[in-house]
Amino acid sequence: MDLENLNGAEKLLLCKKYFHLGLACLPLVWIVNFIWFFKYAFKVENFPQQDEIKKYVIGSAIGSIFWILILSIWVTVFQIFRIESPEIMDYITFVFPIGYK
Amino acid sequence: MFTLMYLQEVFKSYNIPVDYFTIGFILWNYGCMGMICIHWKGPLRLQQAYLIMMSALMALVFIKYLPEWTVWTVLAVLSIWDLVAVLCPKGPLRILVETAQERNEPIFPALIYSSAMLYPYVLMTEPPQDNSGKTSDASSHGGTSHGESAQSTAELIPKTGSSQTAASKYSKEAKPQKSSGQRFAPNRGRKSPTSGQYGALEQSPHVDNSRSVEAARVLNQDETRRPRAASNSRPRQQVVEERGIKLGLGDFIFYSVLVGKASSYGDWNTTIACYVAILIGLAFTLMLLAVWRKALPALPFSIFAGIVFYFATREIITPFTSALSIRQLVI
Numbered sequence: 377m378d379l380e381n382l383n384g385a386e387k388l389l390l391c392k393k394y395f396h397l398g399l400a401c402l403p404l405v406w407i408v409n410f411i412w413f414f415k416y417a418f419k420v421e422n423f424p425q426q427d428e429i430k431k432y433v434i435g436s437a438i439g440s441i442f443w444i445l446i447l448s449i450w451v452t453v454f455q456i457f458r459i460e461s462p463e464i465m466d467y468i469t470f471v472f473p474i475g476y477k
Numbered sequence: 478m479f480t481l482m483y484l485q486e487v488f489k490s491y492n493i494p495v496d497y498f499t500i501g502f503i504l505w506n507y508g509c510m511g512m513i514c515i516h517w518k519g520p521l522r523l524q525q526a527y528l529i530m531m532s533a534l535m536a537l538v539f540i541k542y543l544p545e546w547t548v549w550t551v552l553a554v555l556s557i558w559d560l561v562a563v564l565c566p567k568g569p570l571r572i573l574v575e576t577a578q579e580r581n582e583p584i585f586p587a588l589i590y591s592s593a594m595l596y597p598y599v600l601m602t603e604p605p606q607d608n609s610g611k612t613s614d615a616s617s618h619g620g621t622s623h624g625e626s627a628q629s630t631a632e633l634i635p636k637t638g639s640s641q642t643a644a645s646k647y648s649k650e651a652k653p654q655k656s657s658g659q660r661f662a663p664n665r666g667r668k669s670p671t672s673g674q675y676g677a678l679e680q681s682p683h684v685d686n687s688r689s690v691e692a693a694r695v696l697n698q699d700e701t702r703r704p705r706a707a708s709n710s711r712p713r714q715q716v717v718e719e720r721g722i723k724l725g726l727g728d729f730i731f732y733s734v735l736v737g738k739a740s741s742y743g744d745w746n747t748t749i750a751c752y753v754a755i756l757i758g759l760a761f762t763l764m765l766l767a768v769w770r771k772a773l774p775a776l777p778f779s780i781f782a783g784i785v786f787y788f789a790t791r792e793i794i795t796p797f798t799s800a801l802s803i804r805q806l807v808i
Contacts, residue, residue, distance in 0.1 A: 397513065404506040405513065412520050451499055 387416060391432045398436060403443035406436035536733030 391413050398405035410433055417433040511531075514524045 397509075400509070401502070402506055402509050404510045408510065408520065408523060447499070447502065454499070 387413070388428050388432075391429050395432045395436055398439060401443075403440045403447075406440040406443075409433065409436040410440060533733055 391409060394405055394409040394412075398409060413429055413433050417430045510523070511527045514520070514527050
């Protein structure tokens with residue numbers, strides 16, 4: 377799957393599709409979208425759909441940053457409160473740390 | 478699922494607590510991305526990375542949960558079966574290959590079944606017109622021809638459904654199956670009418686088949702746009718045809734199992750010897766492939782070489798070198 381094969385319109389379509397896919401709580405898809413199309417959105421200058429691709433790429437970037445923030449906040453909250461209110465947190469803990477021997 | 482187990486082990490060993498949400502989220506992302514990459518379109522490297530990860534995980538599972546001798550016997554038997562199945566005219570794998578070729582389907586889609594997808598990992602080799610270096614371009618062909626071949630392969634399913642060892646190359650779980658341990662040069666002759674992009678394209682210079690298997694896979698993308706290639710003047714098809722050698726994923730799994738088993742004894746000599754043996758087997762197979770230009774089983778040579786080296790090293794070399802260093806002899 378090589379991006380250079382596709383012409384501008386197809387690239388746009390692909391970018392768009394990736395963007396929509398990422399809307400299903402999938403920041404990874406957005407990150408990939410961003411990285412993959414970055415070159416075409418910003419570095420290569422000359423094709424007509426570039427503005428739209430730029431839009432989508434920036435959208436994906438913002439989206440992924442948003443999710444990363446949320447994830448970090450949640451993890452921090454979880455780690456801090458795990459100790460304080462053990463019952464609820466135990467319920468959602470996936471891996472229990474074993475004490476040191 | 479294997480990812481889950483792996484992640485669990487990793488986190489346990491680091492003593493980090495992880496909650497269900499985080500794990501669920503990560504897994505969801507990883508899984509979705511994987512599906513997208515492999516079955517649909519996605520950046521090439523990512524696809525390769527996913528395939529490698531899945532193969533490695535599977536190999537890990539094998540190593541961990543199978544008793545000792547089972548692994549070795551399975552490997553040996555598989556190589557023999559692979560050899561037989563691909564080369565004999567009645568072998569199921571050969572039928573698959575030939576059916577795909579007869580119908581002139583672009584990229585070996587015959588292994589894409591309607592129930593589970595195939596993840597062939599594709600290693601492309603430039604058909605060297607003048608230059609005989611075996612550089613490979615890695616590209617992938619995913620489910621692009623999934624739809625069209627779905628019905629054509631339906632009849633092949635019962636045939637291959639019977640080969641079900643644990644290490645079988647056909648689908649076991651809901652996971653996509655891996656292609657059998659064969660590789661073949663998607664014959665240029667067959668493909669040139671459909672793709673029109675073959676020609677004396679230059680090889681990418683930095684690709685060298687003697688590198689590790691992993692590295693050898695990460696290669697350039699399609700060779701269709703090498704500007705200096707003379708064949709670029711040919712009209713381009715709409716869908717770029719990928720060609721080259723395809724290496725089944727099952728192959729990778731077994732190589733990994735072999736090396737993993739070897740390394741689990743904690744002896745570096747053995748591990749490295751096995752690794753080298755596999756590489757040698759791979760190079761040899763590729764050479765043969767260039768000679769014969771047919772579907773060849775990729776497994777036997779490497780696995781036999783690997784097994785032989787493994788046992789030999791374990792039994793002979795290790796005591797030898799220990800004795801040498803104990804007595805401080807230098808040869």
